[in-house]
Amino acid sequence: MEQLEQYKTNLISLSEKLEKQNRVIKSSIGDILHDEIGQQLTILKLKITHLEPHIQDKILPDLLSIQKNIREIAHDFSKTQVDNLGLITSAQGLINEAAKNSDISGNIDYSIDNELENNISFQTKNLVLNCIQEGLNNIIKHSRASKFLVTLTIHEDNIDISIADDGIGLQNNFDKMVITEETGIGLFRIRERIKAAKGSFDLVDSDEYSTVLFITIPIGELNGKD
Amino acid sequence: MEKIKVLFADDHNLVRQGIIGLLSESEDIMVAAEGECGRDLIEKYPLVMPDVVLSDITMRNLSGFDALKEILKTYPDAKFLFLSMFYSEEYIYKIYSIGGKGLISKDTNVNDLGLAINTVYNGGYYFNGLSDEEIMEIIGRFEALSNRSREGASELSPREKKIMRHLSKGKSSEEIAIEIGIGKRSVDAARSAIMNKLKITTSAKLLAHAVEHYSVD
Numbered sequence: 001m002e003q004l005e006q007y008k009t010n011l012i013s014l015s016e017k018l019e020k021q022n023r024v025i026k027s028s029i030g031d032i033l034h035d036e037i038g039q040q041l042t043i044l045k046l047k048i049t050h051l052e053p054h055i056q057d058k059i060l061p062d063l064l065s066i067q068k069n070i071r072e073i074a075h076d077f078s079k080t081q082v083d084n085l086g087l088i089t090s091a092q093g094l095i096n097e098a099a100k101n102s103d104i105s106g107n108i109d110y111s112i113d114n115e116l117e118n119n120i121s122f123q124t125k126n127l128v129l130n131c132i133q134e135g136l137n138n139i140i141k142h143s144r145a146s147k148f149l150v151t152l153t154i155h156e157d158n159i160d161i162s163i164a165d166d167g168i169g170l171q172n173n174f175d176k177m178v179i180t181e182e183t184g185i186g187l188f189r190i191r192e193r194i195k196a197a198k199g200s201f202d203l204v205d206s207d208e209y210s211t212v213l214f215i216t217i218p219i220g221e222l223n224g225k226d
Numbered sequence: 227m228e229k230i231k232v233l234f235a236d237d238h239n240l241v242r243q244g245i246i247g248l249l250s251e252s253e254d255i256m257v258a259a260e261g262e263c264g265r266d267l268i269e270k271y272p273l274v275m276p277d278v279v280l281s282d283i284t285m286r287n288l289s290g291f292d293a294l295k296e297i298l299k300t301y302p303d304a305k306f307l308f309l310s311m312f313y314s315e316e317y318i319y320k321i322y323s324i325g326g327k328g329l330i331s332k333d334t335n336v337n338d339l340g341l342a343i344n345t346v347y348n349g350g351y352y353f354n355g356l357s358d359e360e361i362m363e364i365i366g367r368f369e370a371l372s373n374r375s376r377e378g379a380s381e382l383s384p385r386e387k388k389i390m391r392h393l394s395k396g397k398s399s400e401e402i403a404i405e406i407g408i409g410k411r412s413v414d415a416a417r418s419a420i421m422n423k424l425k426i427t428t429s430a431k432l433l434a435h436a437v438e439h440y441s442v443d
């Protein structure tokens with residue numbers, strides 16, 4: 001009897017692991033579909049618009065239909081934690097981890113209209129969280145700060161993220177776009193992704209913190225409102 | 227003795243059958259109905275009126291969290307215990323904050339699952355065997371992240387007040403940037419910070435607030 005129960009428990013555990021693995025694979029397929037194939041299709045569509053109208057008419061409807069399918073599959077495949085937890089709790093989770101793993105005290109300020117949050121795609125939410133994660137990694141590794149503050153503001157057309165700390169600052173190296181001990185490679189990678197999403201990424205002045213990364217990500221761009 | 231009536235949903239058939247199998251050996255718990263998504267929970271809750279809802283989090287159609295929010299609107303005493311492969315601290319906080327009673331890992335055994343269901347049934351919280359103190363410590367830590375207790379956390383800085391005075395005159399970020407000698411993006415960042423501090427969610431409300439409180443004339 002005991003052995004039978006053990007088998008049942010093992011079976012559940014194994015099938016859960018399988019399911020978890022499935023999700024990881026699906027999620028990365030979703031990202032590839034969206035970030036690479038989706039972008040290539042957009043470029044292709046732009047190229048086609050330069051062709052003769054009668055040729056365009058033959059190709060464009062099929063292309064649009066493929067694009068739509070890819071987008072739906074990508075979204076379907078990309079359901080992970082942020083869908084469960086929402087943007088704020090996910091961000092709080094990152095800040096909680098960062099504060100716990102360092103001696104730096106962290107806070108988050110946000111003003112978010114729930115309805116607006118519902119309109120944001122998984123990809124955009126994920127990018128927002130990746131930005132926060134990289135910003136925090138940078139603070140923990142390089143800033144020698146004693147406190148940091150993350151703010152998250154959802155506007156109708158864009159999301160503003162600021163990641164501020166009272167540490168040594170990364171102004172000089174950042175301006176020269178040199179990857180150094182102080183800046184790290186993570187932020188540069190993020191900056192490229194923000195650029196691809198037609199967002200902006202800057203170091204801004206503040207009278208309260210020595211370093212403030214200010215990021216704006218348009219909501220429509222990654223939501224496929226094209 | 228009447229058994230504890232459980233309504234159970236999981237979209238993974240093998241897991242569902244496995245858990246039902248485990249619970250079928252329990253002396254004080256019975257699975258009264260099962261489903262494979264949040265919609266099933268919403269549909270079956272009024273029919274079954276379960277003592278405890280045992281639910282997966284991520285499910286097709288409607289998640290367990292969304293089902294909980296919906297059911298609580300009509301049945302505020304509903305007791306939800308989540309069964310999931312996710313059990314990090316943010317999940318504990320999320321479940322607590324939306325009115326759930328517990329979380330147990332799917333790698334569980336019949337004893338722990340029985341204990342979790344009994345604890346939730348008796349009005350307690352069960353989060354993977356953590357003590358009440360540990361649970362409250364996590365909740366407190368998460369709440370503190372967002373409710374800065376330090377003095378003046380919601381007060382505007384001198385520069386922010388200056389920006390509000392300019393905003394009240396209807397000036398754009400570009401104009402304000404030139405006026406006070408900082409970059410436009412710094413003005414944008416300050417506007418966002420102000421909105422967060424004042425818990426304002428739209429630019430229109432920000433402008434109205436600026437006009438009401440920071441007009442110089």
